[in-house]
Amino acid sequence: MVTLSEIYGEIVEKWFGGRDERPFIANAIREIEKNWDRNIFVIEAPTGYGKSTISATIAAYSLQEELKSIIAFPLRTLLEDQYNKFKGLFGNKLGKRYMHNPDSPYLIKPVTLTTIDTLALTLFGIPPEDLDKAVKYWDGTSSGSLGHYLFSQASVALSNIVLDEVHLLADSTKSLNFLFALMHAAIDNDQKLVLMSATIPEALKKRIKEFNPDVCMVEFNESFDRKFVEERRKKKYRINLIALASVEKFGSLERILLEGSKKFSKITVVFNTIGDAVYFYNNIKEKIPEFKKLLLHSRFSEMDREKKAELLAEMKKSEKFVIVTTQVIEAGVDISSNLFITEIAPASSLIQRLGRFLRYGEREGEVYIWYEVDDRGELARWKDDRYKVYDYSLTALTLEKLAEMKNFSVHVDYDRLLDVYGEFEVDERGVNDLRRILMNFENINSAVEKFFELEGSFVRDSFIIPVVPYSVIEEKRRSSKVPVSFETFKNFKVYGCIVSDEFVSAEKLKCNLSSPKALLRDMIRKSIAAFVVDGDYDSEMGLVKR
Known part of the structure; x- marks a missing residue:
């Protein structure tokens, strides 16, 4: 019987030529190995420290000694980046599954990389492969197959699971409910569930310990790797905190x-x-021509996402580059900069972003953290008590803490910044509702009902809708679907939709666009693959409103 430590040694040999430069990772593997009789493991290590080696070790051990594994990510950009690394280890035993990529249906391959959204759907028996069948049966518009819901649930129940960048599940009560339901499932099924991140607030760790006192918590501290900590602290840079009015922000930046x-x-x-990212990129793309430039955000087609990932990999080898991006850069994208300009965000997101600053051997750099202010010079407030896409109070507390801390090592001395997080609210009733779905083996109706109640996702607060710009329809490129949130979708004019690869006009469509729940039901009832909207699209800029 092979051990986790032996598997880890093999992976270090394949990935790093046998050089084990991260002693804390080796320690984490030993701790997991020593406590393998437990179900839940929490691993916290700094950004850029190589936590993916743990994922690969768990996957390889599961493959050799148990059955299978699922590694779930919050963002597809991180999934694609990791897929290319894992391919060399697992070959055709490796699969990936997310929207429009059915490489590992029902997450069935021995090692599957997926999104947390797809993991949730499969866990509750309504995987992407069968969702329309289950909904139509529940809705009474079909009396045929319910799909393979027991097979779907079993595929997850028989796997060891790694959740990477788990801090992102603390962003809302909905996603926290899913996390705690998943922990219940891991214990009930005697699975291994490994939760990893660089930025797990103490309040969340406390809540997990209260839920399961038997959790194996492995946390980085200076004594594990003094060389790493000292090397990070020796890096020289200033952190500049600047307030910008709306009218001046683009010029100043x-x-x-x-x-x-x-x-x-x-x-x-x-x-x-x-x-903002598209506007700024458009302004600077012809300037400093000696610099390669790349725009990254979530509104690109699947094909162009993959091309962007390839361009990003090439850019790492460039001497000079400018990357303009949104928060898609946060979760595990392996790139490093020596000038980092970022808008303010809540502490965990900000720390993840700054993990892309002086990530490799660079010694000197500069950080600018800017924030938009109102007429009184205070942090600007958007509707629904938000700072743009983030919670206002949490963003304001982060700003306050940054001003208090001034210069600090963004790589290893950020614990105090995470103190802005208070108690994490878990809705016990909501968690128990999810658990009941897993206990109902007779039919899948309860899962479908909860799916609609939660507006199309067990994890995300925003329902994601596939759209196709009208210009693409005219060019007969109907496969170029772009995901947008329901809030963004409402800002577009809808010309029609794509059904069975054919365009159906808005007049014939008669679709209820009033709420996410109503829209989702009509999409599934009418087999709508995507909506056609008044946008423009190109591979450099992505989808933009006309």
Whole structure:
């Protein structure tokens, strides 16, 4: 029988030529191995420390000694990045599954990389493969197959599961409910569930310990790897905190970038909204022509996402580049910059972003953290008590803490920044509702009902809708679907939809667009693959409203 430590040694040999430069990872593997009789493991290590080696070790051990594994990510950009690394280890035993990519149906391959959304659907017996069948049966519009819901649930129940960047599940009560329901399932099924992140707030760790006192908690501290900590602390940079009014922000940020490009060669600029990122990129793309430039956000087709990932990999080898992006850069994207310009965000998101700053051997750099202010010079407030896409109070507390901490090591000394998080609210009734779905083996109706009640996702607060810009329809490229949130979808004019690869006009469509729940039901009833909207699209800029 092979051990986890032996598997880890093999992976270090294949990935790093046998050089084990991360002693804490080796320690985490030993702790998991020693406590393998437990069900839940929490691993916290700094950004850029190589936590994916743990995922690979768990997957390889599960394959050799148990049955299968599922590694779930919050964002597809991270999944694609990790897939390319894992392919060399697992070959055709490796699969991936997310929207429009059915490589591992029902998450059935021995090692499957997936999104947390797809994991949730499969766990509750309504995987993407069978969702329309289950909904139509529940809705009374079909009396045929319910899909393979028991097979779907079993595929998850028989797997060891790794959740990467688990801190993102703490963003809402809905996603926290799913996390705690999944922990219940892991214990009930005697599975291994490994939760990993660089930024797990103490309040969340406390809540997990209260739920399961037997959890194996493995946390990084300086004594594990003094060389790593000292090397990170020796990096020289200033953290500049700047307030910008709406009318001046783009001009000011452009001046910072152009001035910084005289000294720094690898530049990343992060915005909280796609609109701001696209506008800024459009302004600077013809400037400093000696720098390669790339725009990243979530509104690209599947094909162009993959091309962007390839361009990003190539860019890592470039001497000079500018990446303009949104929060898609946060979760595990392996890139490093020496000039980092980012909009303010809640602490965990901000720390994850800054994990892309001086990530490799660079010694010097500069950080600018900016925030938009109102007429009184205070952090601007958007509707629904938000700072753009984030919770306002949490963003304001992060800003307050940054001003108090001033310069600190963004790589290893960020614990105090995470103190902005208070208690995490878990809805016990909501968790128990999810658990009851897993206990109801007779039919799948309860899962479908909860799916509609939660507006199309067990995890995300926003329902995602596939759209196709009208210009693409005219060019007969109907497979170029782009995912957008329901809130964004409402801002587009709808010309029609795609059903069975044919365009159906809005007049014939008669679809209820009033709420996510109503829209979702009509999409499934009418087999709508995507909506056709008044947008423009190209592979460089993505989907933009006309």
